[in-house]
Amino acid sequence: MAVNQISLRGELGWDFPPRPRPKPKKGKKPSSPPQISQLQATASGAGLSGTLPLILVPFWNPTAGLFLINYFDTTNFDCEEDASYYFRMEEAQDKSVTIHKMILTYNNLGQASLTAGITYYSRDTDQYYTASKNIKIGTKIPDFKQHKTAIDLVVTGESPQIFITRKANSGPVSIIRLTIAGHTGEGELV
Amino acid sequence: MADQGKNGKSDSYFEIVYEQPFNGLHTTLPANAIERNNSPTFSNFTLRNGELRTRPRMLTLYPFPQAYGIPLGVATFVDAQNNIHTVVVSQYGIYQLTSGLLRNTPNAWQRVYAFTEAPNITAPISFKVSLNKLYITFASNRLYQWDGLVTPTVVSQVDNTPTYAGSYFLGELAFRLIMLNTVEGKTPQSITSFPSRIRWSASGNPTHWNPSSDIGAGFDDMIDVPDSITGFAAPGQNGLVFRSNGISEMIPLAGGTIPFEWNHMWASENGIGNVYPFSIANYGPLSAFLSIDNAYSISMGGLKDIGGKVIDTLYKDIENAAGAPVATILSAFSQSYPYTCWFISIPLQGQAVNYSKNWLYNFHNDSWETWVENSGIITGKPAFVPTA
Numbered sequence: 001m002a003v004n005q006i007s008l009r010g011e012l013g014w015d016f017p018p019r020p021r022p023k024p025k026k027g028k029k030p031s032s033p034p035q036i037s038q039l040q041a042t043a044s045g046a047g048l049s050g051t052l053p054l055i056l057v058p059f060w061n062p063t064a065g066l067f068l069i070n071y072f073d074t075t076n077f078d079c080e081e082d083a084s085y086y087f088r089m090e091e092a093q094d095k096s097v098t099i100h101k102m103i104l105t106y107n108n109l110g111q112a113s114l115t116a117g118i119t120y121y122s123r124d125t126d127q128y129y130t131a132s133k134n135i136k137i138g139t140k141i142p143d144f145k146q147h148k149t150a151i152d153l154v155v156t157g158e159s160p161q162i163f164i165t166r167k168a169n170s171g172p173v174s175i176i177r178l179t180i181a182g183h184t185g186e187g188e189l190v
Numbered sequence: 191m192a193d194q195g196k197n198g199k200s201d202s203y204f205e206i207v208y209e210q211p212f213n214g215l216h217t218t219l220p221a222n223a224i225e226r227n228n229s230p231t232f233s234n235f236t237l238r239n240g241e242l243r244t245r246p247r248m249l250t251l252y253p254f255p256q257a258y259g260i261p262l263g264v265a266t267f268v269d270a271q272n273n274i275h276t277v278v279v280s281q282y283g284i285y286q287l288t289s290g291l292l293r294n295t296p297n298a299w300q301r302v303y304a305f306t307e308a309p310n311i312t313a314p315i316s317f318k319v320s321l322n323k324l325y326i327t328f329a330s331n332r333l334y335q336w337d338g339l340v341t342p343t344v345v346s347q348v349d350n351t352p353t354y355a356g357s358y359f360l361g362e363l364a365f366r367l368i369m370l371n372t373v374e375g376k377t378p379q380s381i382t383s384f385p386s387r388i389r390w391s392a393s394g395n396p397t398h399w400n401p402s403s404d405i406g407a408g409f410d411d412m413i414d415v416p417d418s419i420t421g422f423a424a425p426g427q428n429g430l431v432f433r434s435n436g437i438s439e440m441i442p443l444a445g446g447t448i449p450f451e452w453n454h455m456w457a458s459e460n461g462i463g464n465v466y467p468f469s470i471a472n473y474g475p476l477s478a479f480l481s482i483d484n485a486y487s488i489s490m491g492g493l494k495d496i497g498g499k500v501i502d503t504l505y506k507d508i509e510n511a512a513g514a515p516v517a518t519i520l521s522a523f524s525q526s527y528p529y530t531c532w533f534i535s536i537p538l539q540g541q542a543v544n545y546s547k548n549w550l551y552n553f554h555n556d557s558w559e560t561w562v563e564n565s566g567i568i569t570g571k572p573a574f575v576p577t578a
Contacts, residue, residue, distance in 0.1 A: 055523050056251065058261035058278065058570035062543045067254040067261055067569075069278065072246040074527035079244040081562055083234035087208055089221040097204075107241060159222060162208070166244065173235075175242040177209040184202055 077109060077172035082165070085175075089161040092184045096123075096158050099182035102151040104135075104175065110142040112171025116164055120157030131155045132163075138171060146176060210240030214557030217503040228499070233560045237552065238529055245561050246523060252298040254278060258285055262328070263315035264573040269338030270322045276575060277336075279315050279326055281305070284334070284342060303334070303342040307378035314468055314516065315570060316360035320367060320396050327356040331375045335397060345397040348389065348409075351376060355389060355399065358467060361422040363429045364442035364449065366406075367396035370431065371419040385418030387411050388431065388440070390449065405447060412438065415454055417463065421470030423477040423488075430488065432464035432479060437488070462486060462493065466508070466515070471532055473519035476553065478532040480508070487532075487553070496551055500558045504534075504549055512544045513537040518571040530554060537567040 057070040090097075099118060117132025131153050138147070162180060166173050208226065214237055216228035224230060236245045254261045259280030266276045276287040278299060285299040307330050318325045326334040326342075331354045333346035346369070348355045353376055357369035369389040375381035392398035392406035401408045412419070412431070421432035429440035431452070439453040456462075464470050464479035471478050478487045478496070485497030485504065497504060508515060515536040522528040532551040537544050546563040 053522065053525055054251070054575050055520055055572050056264045056276070056575050057248070057568055057572045058254070058264055059248075059250075059566055060260060060569050061566035063565065065256065067256060067258070068250045069252050069254055069261060069264065070248050071251050072523050073249050074246045074524040076247040076249075077244045078247055079234050080247050081234050081564055083232075083244045085232040085235050085242055086221075086229055088224055088226050088228065088230070090206060091222045107243075109243075161221065164242075173242075173244045176240070177207060179205060179207045181203070181205045184204060 077174070078112075078169060079166075079172075080168055082168050083173070084163065084165040087162040087178070089159050091159060094158065095185040096156055097160060097182050097184050098154065098156040099160055099180055100152075100154045101181040102153060102162070103148055103177075103179045103181075104137070104151060105146055105148050105177040105179075106137055107174035107176055108138050108143050108145055108147045109172040109174050111136065111138045111140055112166065112173045113137075114164055114166040114170065114173055116151045116153070117162070118153060118155050119161045119163065120155050121159040122157050129155075129157065137173070211555060212237045212240070212242055212557070213555065214499070214552070214559050215503075216499040218499055218501065233562045235559065236529075236550075236561075237555070237557055237559055238527075246527070248563060250294055252287070252291070252294065253296055254280075254285075254299060255297065258282060258299060258301070260569050263317060263326075263570040264575070265317040265319070265324060265326075266573070266575045267319040267324045267338070268322060271339065273338055275324070275338045277302075277324060279317075279328070279570075284326065284336065302336065307332070314358070316358070318360045318362055318367060320362055323396070325360060325367060325396060327358075327360050327369065329358045329371075329373050330356045330378050331373050331381045332356045332378065333360075333369065333399075346399050348374065348399045348401075348407075350400070350402055357389070359419065359422045361424055361429060363390075363424050363440060365393045366449070367391040368422065368429070368440075369399075370422050372409075384411065386413065386415070388419070388450075393449070406449070408447065408449070410450070410452075412452065420464040420467045421479060423470065423472035425472065425475040425477060425489065430477065432470055434465050435461045435463040437463060468515050469517045469534065471517045471519040473521055473530065476519065478517075478519060478551070485551070496556065500549070504558075507536045507538060507547055507549070510538060511536050512539040513567065516568060516571045518573070520572065520574055522574065533572060535568040535572075540564065 054071045059068045059070045113136050115132050115134050119128055119130045121128050133151055133153050213227045216224040221230035234245050235242045259282035261278045261280055263279045268274050278285045283301050283305050284303040286302050288298050288300055291298050315328045323335050323337045332344050333356050334342045335345040336342035346355045353374055355372050355374040358371040361368040372384045372387045373381050389409040392404040398404040399407050417434040420434050423430045431438040431440050437455045441451050443449055462481045465482050466480045469480040476489045484495050487494045487496050517534040519532050521530050530553045534549040536547050538547050544567050546567045548561040550559050
């Protein structure tokens with residue numbers, strides 16, 4: 001089989017065999033891998049070729065009136081849609097709890113904005129409430145290491161449930177651990 | 191959550207840690223009754239490698255011209271001259287990708303063949319690659335063969351009338367191409383459906399389907415079971431014929447006029463079977479399907495219930511589907527991102543436009559997640575294209 005060295009190899013930042021990246025000159029930013037826009041079909045026939053496979057997705061965008069052949073770019077986790085994650089609703093034997101601290105441990109994939117919040121229940125009003133905080137995580141140049149950030153939210157109520165939401169195109173988010181701290185209520189159940 | 195405090199009262203400090211393994215959605219229990227590492231609802235996060243990570247971004251590789259129709263399926267094969275062909279099938283014809291184009295180039299597709307009849311777009315397009323040729327059928331009385339070199343041809347004449355056949359499902363077993371749940375007739379306009387019929391080609395020759403002229407070709411109507419064929423998988427030496435209320439093993443014999451026998455795992459009127467033809471997917475020895483009561487995987491180890499934690503929500507989405515859902519098993523999303531998952535895409539009606547809610551089942555950690563794409567719907571099975 002004729003092996004055409006598809007530009008995808010360089011686009012994803014690695015080569016066969018691995019070559020050392022040129023050291024950036026002083027005062028200049030290090031060069032980033034070539035962008036995925038250089039992807040091209042280079043087969044001697046008519047299809048995609050190279051060493052890196054893809055998932056091709058037949059797609060219809062009715063708003064734009066377009067039919068498309070899409071793919072998922074696994075080098076880019078800045079999802080183009082809103083994302084959300086709700087943790088388990090916690091219980092303290094039907095007592096009220098106060099949560100006063102959250103520590104988020106994340107993998108630094110780059111700058112991202114997200115919202116961390118808590119929904120909680122008030123038996124007095126028989127309603128649910130939400131408290132949230134917008135936070136920014138990550139650095140402009142990702143180091144792919146674990147970082148931590150504290151989220152200072154103080155809420156008191158029953159059945160607290162933590163959530164993380166992120167707007168579309170707000171950067172890549174990778175959560176490794178979330179720790180919450182607080183106190184349960186005093187006395188007997190009333 | 192509460193421990194004895196220092197004063198002996200129940201006021202106490204607590205910490206709760208949420209960390210891996212994140213075990214995905216659990217929607218069949220109340221939100222305070224699930225395990226800590228489950229979630230009652232989430233979307234567009236993926237659970238790979240012990241992280242909650244936003245899912246990969248979906249990008250356009252190439253547009254598909256509106257005049258060419260709706261892309262219903264993608265396939266790839268290598269022809270006898272070692273040329274690679276990436277093919278899209280729409281209701282109007284077969285198209286292949288032009289070589290040497292940058293991403294997002296318009297008019298990247300050239301028509302190879304124009305259909306004289308439109309595929310039934312609520313039935314899955316079936317592809318099979320055999321001996322450097324691509325075979326395509328889509329529930330009309332046509333089985334197309336394309337060798338990548340000359341114009342595609344119809345190769346499924348089944349008697350001397352001549353009558354032609356196509357099918358809903360295509361498989362390969364014991365050197366024979368297999369058509370299941372066939373559609374037969376002299377012309378595309380006068381067809382008869384045979385939902386229990388299985389046809390096989392001559393051994394080693396997928397263009398010979400006429401038992402009158404080739405003793406190796408033949409067919410069988412599974413009249414000893416009450417239901418119709420809804421899928422096929424070939425996990426190993428034997429094939430699995432999925433029916434709406436059961437599964438039958440298709441066992442190759444030594445040859446002769448009857449090269450197969452069938453072992454019905456169960457032949458009752460009610461039983462575990464594949465009720466949604468679009469849902470069946472297989473990858474090596476692993477197959478997954480949706481029965482009336484649950485989602486199952488079937489492998490060498492037997493049948494396994496995999497839908498328990500999400501089945502209500504999943505089936506509610508299927509009930510509300512605005513079009514034909516599609517499903518496939520993906521082994522990886524790229525070379526650096528292996529992720530064996532059953533990918534079920536369900537089009538749902540949005541406020542303004544239809545959108546896709548994609549359910550992914552991760553076979554490694556037995557977890558479910560959802561990826562939502564609000565810009566539109568997936569119109570055919572995603573295909574893993576090994577580019578070398």
